[in-house]
Amino acid sequence: MTTDPGLAPALRRAAQAPILVIACDYDGTLAPFVDDPTRAIPAPGAIEALVRLAGLPRTTVALLSGRNRAALARVSGAGAPVVLVGSHGSEWEGGFATPLDDDEVALLARVGSRLGEIASRTPGAHVESKPTAAVLHVRPVEDPALRERAMAEAMAGPAALDGVFVTEGKNVVEIAVREASKGAAIETLVERAGADLAVFIGDDVTDERGFARLRDGDIGIKVGDGPTLARHRVADIDAVVGLLGELAELRS
Ligand SMILES: [Mg+2]
Structure with missing residues (x-):
């Protein structure tokens, strides 16, 4: 070189x-x-x-x-x-x-509650809270159809909100409000x-x-x-x- x-x-x-x-x-x-x-x-x-x-x-x-x-x-x-x-x-x-500004705090709360709703109707799923992100985990969900539905709902719902940064993995989706x-x-x-x-x-x-x-x-x-x-x-x-x-x- x-x-x-x-x-x-x-x-x-x-x-x-x-x-x-x-x-x-x-x-x-x-x-x-x-x-x-x-x-x-x-x-x-x-x-x-x-x-x-x-x-x-x-x-x-x-x-x-x-x-x-x-x-x-x-x-x-x-x-x-x-x-x-x-x-x-x-x-x-x-x-x-x-620190997160007021808009980011509000967006994170909205993302967390939307993911919480999805988890609440998906036995085995849970939501992890991070300082700048909320994470939906569906790995423990036994029924593959429920797992897929939860992931699809997360991607179509909170992951599609303006201002979020999404990292999708296998059986997990992380939605951050700060890149x-x-x-x-x-x-x-x-x-x-x-x-x-x-x-x-x-x-x-x-x-x-x-x-x-x-x-x-x-x-x-x-x-x-x-x-x-x-x-x-x-x-x-x-x-x-x-x-x-x-x-x-x-x-x-
Ligand atoms: Mg290097």
Whole structure:
């Protein structure tokens, strides 16, 4: 893979941003894949570079992972001042997440009660309440016809309401009133910091939702091969560590 000629000017631009957010995926971006995911330790220098950047004025650094937040903290060894965001952007350190607004609270209550009605006429079904979502579980329902009816009712009813985000699985449907995606997480980081510019670095298909939501002037960097919406690309994890060190140097 050839060096991306646009990357050096992009890094210089990032270094000069009055308020900067740098968000990094973890696995495959800062840590090599290994058979045992609990042993996916960061590449040498990776966390040091993030901590150095996070210690600079007007600079927010976040790890943005599909892992749950506790596992991300454990495996990466990272912590404050680096912000850890887990579960594809839905899991934040206590107090950092934006609380639901009145409309979202009302919508969530409506979704929960509609799912509750469906569950009440479907023996074995239950509704799980999450902070930003309600989840209908029909796996324990013995009669397959009832199971299918409940799922169909959920999809045609509360899952079709305006403003919800639906994740349908086998015998489960989760209906959220707040989108959980790396894109939404980056937007939250940018809003919180009042950032002029965001850098997002990732290697996987789930990171594309992050690249897709970057603004003009933000800097998306794809790690490795494969189609991407990111404007920039680096070959591997070592190159990520190198560019983070270079950015820290330029911004110091
Ligand atoms: Mg990854």
